[in-house]
Amino acid sequence: MGLVVRNGEIVTVGSRVKGDVYAENETVTRIGKNLEVPPGTEIIDASGKFVFPGFIDPHVHIYLPFMATFAKDTHETASIAALIGGTTTYIEMCCPNRTDDALAGYELWKSKANGKSACDYAFHMSVTKFGEETESQLREIVADGTSSFKIFLAYKNFFGVDDGEMYQTLTLAKKLGVIVTAHCENAELVARLQAQLIAEGKTGPEWHEPSRPESVEAEGTGRFATFLENTGATGYVVHLSCERALNAGVAAKERGVRLSVEAVLPHLLLDKSFAERPGVEGMKHVMSPPLRAKKNQDVLWNALSRGLVDTVGTDHCPFDVEQKLLGTDAFTNIPNGIPGIEDRVNLLYSFGVQKGRIDLDRFVDIASTRAAKLFGLYPRKGTIEVGSDADLVVFDTNYRGIVSAKTQHVNNDYNGFEGMAIEGRPSVVTVRGKVQARDGKFVGERGRGRLLKREPAYF
Ligand code: URP
Ligand code: ZN
Ligand code: ZN
Secondary structure, eight states: OOEEEEEEEEEETTEEEEEEEEEETTEEEEEESSOOOOTTOEEEEOTTSEEEEOEEEEEEOSSOEETTEEOSOOHHHHHHHHHHTTEEEEEEEEOOOTTSOHHHHHHHHHHHHTTTOSSEEEEEEEOOOOOTTHHHHHHHHHHTTOOEEEEESSSTTTTBOOHHHHHHHHHHHHHHTOEEEEEOOOHHHHHHHHHHHHHTTOOSGGGHHHHSOHHHHHHHHHHHHHHHHHHTOOEEEOSOOSHHHHHHHHHHHHTTOOEEEEEEHHHHHOOHHHHTSSHHHHHTTOOSSOOOOTHHHHHHHHHHHHTSSOEEEOOBOOOOHHHHGGGSSOGGGSOOOBOOTTTHHHHHIIIIITTTSSOHHHHHIIIIIHHHHHTTOTTTSSSOOTTSBOOEEEEEEEEEEEOOTTTOOSSSSOOTTTTOEEEEEEEEEEETTEEEEETTEEOSOTTOOOBOOOOOOOO
């Protein structure tokens, strides 16, 4: 049975038209005005609403063994939360650590999602060491359709790679046409600063930011860019948090380095005073790179509106209060991460578009289209065109609500954005032509999500 979304304002990058979208066999087959549809077609009235392409979160953690514990969500809970919030595709970081076998890790991450996710998904494959088998294993993973890598310059002795391993990864990525995403903080400096602060008795969550200052992130961003420049590889800085790191990224872009930049929701809306709150309230807001001085928020919004920052993800990474309390004696033991998969689109619309910081065109680009283009999903995802997957978000700009852990679907007992006002939310969300969420509720088919195979693109 087909589905038609009638009379909405269809918004894609560079285009806004009023009309209907008709989908059949999972794809958009017609776009126009007053479309004739066969009897039995499911009709969704989008009058007075926007119709956006399904949103893409390019940076999430769902299955994640990390800092002596595991992130809380499953693909079932995370995908339902994602869909309610308008995200129809997410890209999860597949993160085996240095002592794990990469291929076994890849299979493990796939098994956690298979048949469980209600929305479509893909992986960035982390390269956490570069040994004898790494090249052949990565070739196998790319041949399987996972055509993006992840490296961590932070997290010494766990996920972190050294400069030699970064060079090997980028050289191989260039040969394979694979984009490399990178967490850019200097691992050695973080380790030294952490040890120094702890030795001085500075153990609370308020010391997390000083242990990873802006200069440490700027160094990592600049070094990653220099390695891209000298290998010819294509890169993407994840969760860039501050002006100094942005300057390093923009300077690289200006000299022709093939580099894109991601901001994440926490750095746009929260500042370091949240992590300075006493006890567990502060711990809830510990992530890396850390929440920064407030002035960086305007810098990031401005860079988003000017196209200097390319995408907005979440770095969704839920740990509950009990897990956060693992860091009671030392901030270095607080599991790093803040959830956000359910709230990204609504908060970005409310604090970006509604507050006049970004226009609708940038909103669609940074929350959907650009990620689809960078990660080999376009035009299947990230747009509304004949032939695209029918992932549609009918968006109600009149909705008003408040973010709260009490009403969230993410598997966690707090929400880092608690109390923030929402101005607009999805009223209907489809995945490949099937309605999966309506007005804050999951109404679809569990396990409908598919692993998206992606071709290498950056030779
Ligand atoms: O604090 C964070 N960001 N936790 C998840 C791991 C990472 O670095 O992305
Ligand atoms: Zn990271
Ligand atoms: Zn992350």
